[in-house]
Amino acid sequence: MDFLVCVADERHEHFAEEIVETIFLAAQQRGTGIARRTPEYVQSKMREGKAIIAVTSAGTFAGFCYIETWEHGRYVANSGLIVKPEFRKHNLARHIKRAAFDLSRSRYPDAKIFGITTSAAVMKINSELGYRPAHFLDLTQDEDFWNGCCSCPNHDILERTSRKMCLCTGMLFDPSEETSSTVAALVHIDIPIPQQP
Numbered sequence: 001m002d003f004l005v006c007v008a009d010e011r012h013e014h015f016a017e018e019i020v021e022t023i024f025l026a027a028q029q030r031g032t033g034i035a036r037r038t039p040e041y042v043q044s045k046m047r048e049g050k051a052i053i054a055v056t057s058a059g060t061f062a063g064f065c066y067i068e069t070w071e072h073g074r075y076v077a078n079s080g081l082i083v084k085p086e087f088r089k090h091n092l093a094r095h096i097k098r099a100a101f102d103l104s105r106s107r108y109p110d111a112k113i114f115g116i117t118t119s120a121a122v123m124k125i126n127s128e129l130g131y132r133p134a135h136f137l138d139l140t141q142d143e144d145f146w147n148g149c150c151s152c153p154n155h156d157i158l159e160r161t162s163r164k165m166c167l168c169t170g171m172l173f174d175p176s177e178e179t180s181s182t183v184a185a186l187v188h189i190d191i192p193i194p195q196q197p
């Protein structure tokens with residue numbers, strides 16, 4: 001199956017509704033909470049060039065992820081990763097996460113890149129990209145980021161631990177700890193930009 005993975009732009013805005021719905025349904029199925037995003041928010045990310053989208057060669061939406069900055073660009077989070085159920089297990093999440101990682105590195109080369117997740121697939125992909133498990137106190141302390149956890153059914157755990165730990169694992173890529181092998185991996189990644197129809 002052929003997919004095009006690229007930086008999203010205005011041409012992909014019509015997918016926003018489907019993206020938000022797919023993320024919401026997946027969270028319901030997994031029993032996890034998410035920082036619920038509106039289609040307008042997803043569209044703004046596309047216009048800002050801060051989202052990665054995957055579409056099939058037939059033009060069907062297949063996957064998505066966006067980047068957000070915290071503490072004035074000191075931290076970047078790759079959030080909202082979703083692959084439509086029928087396209088899973090094709091390495092698509094791996095390609096989307098790599099593209100989001102490259103986008104983050106090129107736009108915010110000095111930022112620490114982080115995420116919190118319960119997903120085994122995401123932990124595996126993040127590790128491949130050079131993230132390591134990190135204490136929540138090493139992640140951004142921006143209130144707005146953590147407020148995104150309020151809709152999670154496990155939020156009481158986060159509150160009880162004064163935001164030090166929860167069921168999610170924190171993962172962090174620190175550019176100051178970058179190894180040469182990570183740099184070598186970066187230069188081989190190509191993000192194709194689709195042609196105008």
Ligand SMILES: CC(C)(COP(=O)(O)OP(=O)(O)OC[C@H]1O[C@@H](n2cnc3c(N)ncnc32)[C@H](O)[C@@H]1OP(=O)(O)O)[C@@H](O)C(=O)NCCC(=O)NCCS
Nearest residue numbers: 026081082083088089090091092093094117119120121122
């Ligand atoms: C998690 C998700 C994005 C993975 O997408 P995907 O395209 O199927 O993942 P990939 O095919 O790129 O798989 C990457 C690796 O993760 C593994 N993996 C995929 N799904 C997995 C799962 N449910 N459990 C354990 N490992 C899994 C794959 O086997 C692969 O490793 P391998 O190459 O060593 O075998 C997708 O299942 C999804 O959208 N889930 C719902 C939303 C979600 O959980 N988002 C993450 C929020 S942090």
